[in-house]
Amino acid sequence: MNSKHLIQSILILDVLNIDNSKMWQLFANRALFLLHKYTARDLAMLMRLYDKDFVDSNGEVLPMVRKLPDAKFFERITAILPMHVPMLRDHEVVDVVEILTKKNLGSERFWNNYLLLRLERNVLKFKVNDYIRVIRALADKQYY
Numbered sequence: 001m002n003s004k005h006l007i008q009s010i011l012i013l014d015v016l017n018i019d020n021s022k023m024w025q026l027f028a029n030r031a032l033f034l035l036h037k038y039t040a041r042d043l044a045m046l047m048r049l050y051d052k053d054f055v056d057s058n059g060e061v062l063p064m065v066r067k068l069p070d071a072k073f074f075e076r077i078t079a080i081l082p083m084h085v086p087m088l089r090d091h092e093v094v095d096v097v098e099i100l101t102k103k104n105l106g107s108e109r110f111w112n113n114y115l116l117l118r119l120e121r122n123v124l125k126f127k128v129n130d131y132i133r134v135i136r137a138l139a140d141k142q143y144y
Contacts, residue, residue, distance in 0.1 A: 003037040006030055010049055019054045024067040032076055040084035043077055044092035050074070051099045071103060078105045085114045090122055094130045094137075101137040116143070 001009070010027050013020075031038075031046055038046070050073060054062040068074075078100065088096065097115060100106045106115070119134060126134065 001030065003034045003042070006034060007038075007042055007045065010046070014049050014052065017054070019062065019065045021066055024050075025069065028068055028073050032073060035076060035080065040087035041089070041092060043081060043084055044088055044096055047074065047077055047099050048095050051102070071105070074099070074103050074105055078110070081106075082110055082114045085118050088118075090126055091130055093118055093122070094126070094133050097134060098137045101141045111141075111143075 006027060010024075010031070013024065013027070028050065035043075050067050054065045054067075056062055081096070085093070085096075093115070097119070100115075123131070123134075
């Protein structure tokens with residue numbers, strides 16, 4: 001399975017709301033193996049899909065089902081993310097900032113020299129909803 005097939009398979013798992021954690025973990029291990037083949041947008045999509053929680057038919061989160069056993073997946077993506085930050089679209093940057101804040105990932109250098117710099121340059125291009133999400137994430141990260 002190549003990198004594009006893997007992304008499509010993960011999207012199918014998400015759309016069909018399949019909560020088989022072994023399958024999600026198998027795809028995550030394969031994605032880590034193919035990490036060097038993904039573009040910036042693919043990495044942002046992987047982070048967003050694996051950060052999403054499973055919900056039941058009533059819309060409540062299923063706490064017993066986990067997509068990943070540990071944070072190694074997000075740490076590996078965060079390690080190669082600095083070279084991809086300039087190619088991310090604005091809403092993808094917002095998603096990445098929210099996920100990294102939620103998981104408490106990324107070094108101070110990565111935040112200051114890549115993400116915050118990108119946010120400062122493009123803040124006037126953000127939609128209102130994205131701007132609000134960035135402000136909340138930065139407040140959670142305690143950047144003032």
